[in-house]
Amino acid sequence: MSLIRLIILSLFIFTQTQADTIYNLIKIPNLEIYDIKTSNKLRYLFAKQPFTLGIEKNINCYNSEKKILDQKYKIIKKNLDRYNQEFLKKINLKYIVMCEDLSISKINTAGIPDHVMKTLILDIKFNKDYFERVIHHEVFHIINDSFKQLFDEDVWSKFNVEEFEYAECSTCTDKLGLDTYKNTNGFLTEYSRSTASEDMAEVFSHLMIGLNLDRLDPILEKKIKFIKTNLLKIDENFIL
Amino acid sequence: MIEKIKASKSEKAILIFIVTLAVFFFGSFFLIKDKCLFVKNYDPLKITFDNPKNIAILNVACGNVIIELYPNISPNAVKRFKQLINTKSYDDVAFHRVIKDTLVQAGDLEFGKKGNLDYGKIGTGKSGLGTINSEVDTPFNFDKGSIGLARGQKYNTEDSQFFIILRDEPLYETEYTPIGKVIYGLEALKKIKYLDKSQYVLRPDFINSLRMLVN
Numbered sequence: 001m002s003l004i005r006l007i008i009l010s011l012f013i014f015t016q017t018q019a020d021t022i023y024n025l026i027k028i029p030n031l032e033i034y035d036i037k038t039s040n041k042l043r044y045l046f047a048k049q050p051f052t053l054g055i056e057k058n059i060n061c062y063n064s065e066k067k068i069l070d071q072k073y074k075i076i077k078k079n080l081d082r083y084n085q086e087f088l089k090k091i092n093l094k095y096i097v098m099c100e101d102l103s104i105s106k107i108n109t110a111g112i113p114d115h116v117m118k119t120l121i122l123d124i125k126f127n128k129d130y131f132e133r134v135i136h137h138e139v140f141h142i143i144n145d146s147f148k149q150l151f152d153e154d155v156w157s158k159f160n161v162e163e164f165e166y167a168e169c170s171t172c173t174d175k176l177g178l179d180t181y182k183n184t185n186g187f188l189t190e191y192s193r194s195t196a197s198e199d200m201a202e203v204f205s206h207l208m209i210g211l212n213l214d215r216l217d218p219i220l221e222k223k224i225k226f227i228k229t230n231l232l233k234i235d236e237n238f239i240l
Numbered sequence: 241m242i243e244k245i246k247a248s249k250s251e252k253a254i255l256i257f258i259v260t261l262a263v264f265f266f267g268s269f270f271l272i273k274d275k276c277l278f279v280k281n282y283d284p285l286k287i288t289f290d291n292p293k294n295i296a297i298l299n300v301a302c303g304n305v306i307i308e309l310y311p312n313i314s315p316n317a318v319k320r321f322k323q324l325i326n327t328k329s330y331d332d333v334a335f336h337r338v339i340k341d342t343l344v345q346a347g348d349l350e351f352g353k354k355g356n357l358d359y360g361k362i363g364t365g366k367s368g369l370g371t372i373n374s375e376v377d378t379p380f381n382f383d384k385g386s387i388g389l390a391r392g393q394k395y396n397t398e399d400s401q402f403f404i405i406l407r408d409e410p411l412y413e414t415e416y417t418p419i420g421k422v423i424y425g426l427e428a429l430k431k432i433k434y435l436d437k438s439q440y441v442l443r444p445d446f447i448n449s450l451r452m453l454v455n
Contacts, residue, residue, distance in 0.1 A: 020342070021411055033411070041414055094414070116393070 019048065026095050026117045028053060030063075034073060034098065040085045044073065047099035054104075059112065061099035064124055069098060072124035072131075079135045082208070087235045091146045093139065094118040100125040111138030115145040130178045136205035143204075143234070144197055150230040153196035159222045160186055166195045180206065186219030203227050207240045275431045276302035282424040284453055294318075295453035296325060296420070300335075301445055302428035305404075307387060309420040314375035317389050317398060317417045322452060324349070324367060324400055330450040336362045337403075338434040338441050345390055346447055347401035354446050362440065367400035374398060380418040382409045385426050388416035404429055 022031045022045060030049040038044070046069055053059040064072075076096065088094065092115040102109055102123035110126040111134065113119075120138055127134060144151045157166065164186075177190030187193050192202040203223050216224070231238045247255070281303030289295050291308075298305040311318040324330060330347060332354035337345035350365025351358040358365075374395040382388070382405060390401035398417055405412070406429060422429070433445045 018411065020339075021409055025411060025415060036410060043411065 026097075026119045028097060028119070028121075031097060034069070035077075038077070038081075040081060040083060040088055041094070042080055042088060042096055043094060044077070044096050044098065047097070051099070058105045059103070061097075061102040061121060061123070064098070064100045068100070068124065073098065075132060076122060076124070076135055079132050079208075080139070083139065084237075087238060090234055091115065091139075091143045092118050093120060093142045095120070097121040098124050102126070110134040111141075113138055113141040113145060115142045127178060133178075133205045133209045136208035137201045140201040140204040141197070143231075144200060147230070147234055150233055151197075151200055156196045156200060156223070156226065159219050159226070161219070164193075166193070166199070169195060180213075184213065184217050184220050186217060186223075188220070199223070200227060204231075276428070279303055279427045279431060280425075281428075282306055287424065289453070292454045293452075294420075296321075296450060297453060298425075298450050299448040300428050300432065301448070302431045303425060305425035305428050306423050307420050308423050310418065313378045313380060314389075314417050314419055316372050317375055317419045320369065320372055320398075320400070321389070321402065321419050323369070325450050325452055326455070328449070328451075329367065329400065330447050333447050334362065334441070334444040335432045335446070336441060336444055337439050338432050338444070339439050340434045340436070341406050341430065343403050343405045343409075344429050344432045345401060345403040347390070349400050357444075359440075359442065363401070365400075369399070371397050371399050375417045376414045380413055382412035382416070382418065384408055385422035386412070386418060387420045387422065388412060388418050391416065406430060 018033050019029070019031060022033075023029050028045075028051055030047055030051045031045040032048045034044040034046045036043045047061055047063040050060065050062045076098065080096065083093075095118055097119060099121065100123055102112065102121060104112065108123070108126070110123055112121040114121075120142060122135065122138065176194075179190070180188055181190075187199065188202050188206050192199040200223075203220075204227050207224065207227065211224075228240060231240070279302040284295065284297050284304060284306055287306070289308075294309040294311060296307040296309060298307060309318045309321065324347075329349050333346055333349060334352040334354070334357060335344045335346045336348055336352050337343075345363075346352065348362055348365035349367045351361040351363070352365060372389075374391065374397075376395070380386075384405060384407055386409070387402055387404045389398040390403050391397045402419065403416075404422060404426075406426065433441055433443070435441055
């Protein structure tokens with residue numbers, strides 16, 4: 001029993017000292033190591049205390065209860081284990097930051113991808129129903145940001161009917177629903193209609209989770225083909 | 241005739257106390273000032289190495305730091321490091337970034353040379369040899385004493401700057417290119433000048449010399 005206590009204590013001491021190293025690497029304060037010994041070399045970090053980011057300090061996230069963190073970590077890891085180390089290296093993703101009530105300028109968000117810092121911040125309490133899908137959605141933003149030339153928004157937009165227009169930004173619209181349409185008509189969810197980038201992320205995340213639709217409409221077929229083709233350009237072994 | 245007065249026991253005790261106090265007082269000026277007092281200085285010539293061709297001797301204020309280089313892990317980085325050692329480029333270069341008990345960083349050949357320090361630019365200088373690609377794919381434990389090449393925010397920007405870690409840094413694996421490990425003399429690096437409020441050191445300590453054991 002005392003050995004277990006000693007191990008737990010040594011882990012606590014070990015992680016405490018890493019906060020400054022983490023800050024030097026990814027410029028996010030108040031983080032500690034959750035797990036770094038993963039098969040695909042992703043490093044999972046968690047907020048030990050709330051943190052604030054951004055030039056205008058407009059990004060906020062809070063620490064979670066250990067119990068919730070442990071539960072959500074299993075789900076996150078199960079999903080992110082589907083990306084191998086080579087692929088993650090190509091898209092520039094290495095650090096997963098787990099925290100809760102993540103917001104940008106007081107608007108709640110599921111995740112904040114930053115391929116430059118190789119980091120994805122995930123709100124572990126965001127939308128229980130679609131949490132797993134949301135993880136892949138955010139990963140797609142990293143993919144997209146790292147390979148902008150492949151995921152051309154103009155090409156993508158032309159798949160839609162001529163009269164359709166996306167909003168200026170994902171928060172410039174109230175189209176936020178994440179329920180999958182039964183009648184797709186070119187879009188999988190209401191949120192797909194917000195911007196081209198969100199639309200792509202929705203298609204990708206549905207493909208990762210498994211698309212259960214009776215039939216695909218022709219627009220969606222083109223969009224799926226586009227995503228699949230470009231993913232194979234990044235990694236010819238990528239499996240959806 | 242002057243009468244000889246004997247000192248009492250208590251007077252003798254006070255005298256001994258004052259003399260002892262004086263010895264400690266003046267001695268402390270020398271003892272405390274010598275930050276290297278308890279640091280062992282290793283003589284590489286008295287040590288047997290398995291592969292002497294990969295041994296480098298970093299001489300700093302408190303003595304020798306003996307480094308084993310790992311060309312099998314990072315061939316290009318070690319090649320660059322040896323190249324700069326052989327041209328004596330690291331001599332008189334500052335430890336410009338030092339974090340107490342965490343790391344020391346040196347190797348800015350452009351803005352970190354003794355007599356030519358540029359505090360505004362230190363840490364951004366180049367060697368003139370160009371950058372080299374990161375070598376981060378081979379598994380490597382960044383434990384205490386590990387040496388890596390520093391880089392900019394992006395990979396493949398390594399040049400001449402290197403750091404030595406004074407504690408285990410597991411997160412550095414796959415982030416930085418490892419080039420070797422300190423096998424003797426890490427204590428001498430713990431005495432390198434640091435500031436409490438800044439990682440960048442004003443009036444820093446310098447590398448005296450950095451040489452390969454065998455040329």
